[in-house]
Amino acid sequence: MKAKLMDINTKLLLLMVTMLFGLAQIVHSQELKTVKPNYTPLVNTKWNMFGPIRLTIQDFAVTDKYADTVSGKIEGGFLELANLNYGIGFYQNFSSKLALSAEFMFGYGYLSKKTSNKDDVQKIWTQTIRADLYYHFYKENLPLQPYLFTSIYGTYHMGNIYVSLPIGFGTRYFLMNNKAMFTAQVGYGIGLTNGVRNSVIYSTGVYFKLKK
Numbered sequence: 224m225k226a227k228l229m230d231i232n233t234k235l236l237l238l239m240v241t242m243l244f245g246l247a248q249i250v251h252s253q254e255l256k257t258v259k260p261n262y263t264p265l266v267n268t269k270w271n272m273f274g275p276i277r278l279t280i281q282d283f284a285v286t287d288k289y290a291d292t293v294s295g296k297i298e299g300g301f302l303e304l305a306n307l308n309y310g311i312g313f314y315q316n317f318s319s320k321l322a323l324s325a326e327f328m329f330g331y332g333y334l335s336k337k338t339s340n341k342d343d344v345q346k347i348w349t350q351t352i353r354a355d356l357y358y359h360f361y362k363e364n365l366p367l368q369p370y371l372f373t374s375i376y377g378t379y380h381m382g383n384i385y386v387s388l389p390i391g392f393g394t395r396y397f398l399m400n401n402k403a404m405f406t407a408q409v410g411y412g413i414g415l416t417n418g419v420r421n422s423v424i425y426s427t428g429v430y431f432k433l434k435k
C-alpha cells in the first residue's frame with residue numbers, strides 16, 4: 224500500500240514539474256515576443272557627448288617609491304602620493320575606430336617633481352586640461368568596446384605647467400540605449416616639462432548625448 228502511495232506521489236510530482244516547466248516555457252516565449260532589446264547598435268559613427276563627470280587620479284607611488292626628499296623617502300597610502308581631479312568635458316566620435324575627448328579639471332593633492340624639496344610633500348590645488356585620442360579595436364555593434372589611448376595631460380600650479388603624456392588602455396560602455404556612456408581607463412604618464420615625475424593616471428567618466 225505504501226509503495227503504491229509513493230508511486231502515485233512520484234507521478235503527481237513529476238506531472239507538476241512538467242506542467243510548471245511547460246508554463247515557464249510559454250511565459251518565456253511570450254516575453255521574447257514582447258520585450259525589446261535594451262541596446263541598438265550605433266548606425267551613425269559621427270556623434271558627440273557632454274561629460275559632466277570625469278574623475279582622474281594621478282598616482283606618483285611607482286616613481287616616488289625611490290625618491291629622495293629633505294625628509295628621506297616619501298611614504299604614504301594610495302591618495303597620499305596622488306592627486307584627485309574632477310572635471311567636465313566633451314567627447315567626439317569620428318568613426319567606428321577613432322574618437323577624441325577634452326576636459327577641464329580642478330584637482331587637489333600631491334604633485335611630484337624629480338628634484339624634490341620640502342614644499343613638494345604638501346597638498347596643493349591645481350587646474351588641469353587634458354585631451355585624449357582613442358582607438359577602438361573591437362566590434363562596434365557591441366555596447367562594451369575596449370580601446371587604446373594617448374593623451375596630453377597639463378597641470379597648472381603657481382605659474383608652472385607640468386605636462387605628462389599618458390599612454391594606456393580602457394573601455395567604454397553604452398548606457399540607456401546609446402543615450403549615455405561610461406568610460407574607464409588607466410595609462411602610464413611620461414613626465415615632459417618642469418621635471419614632473421612619471422606617474423600612473425587612472426580616469427573614469429560619464430557622458431550624455433547632446434542631440435536627441
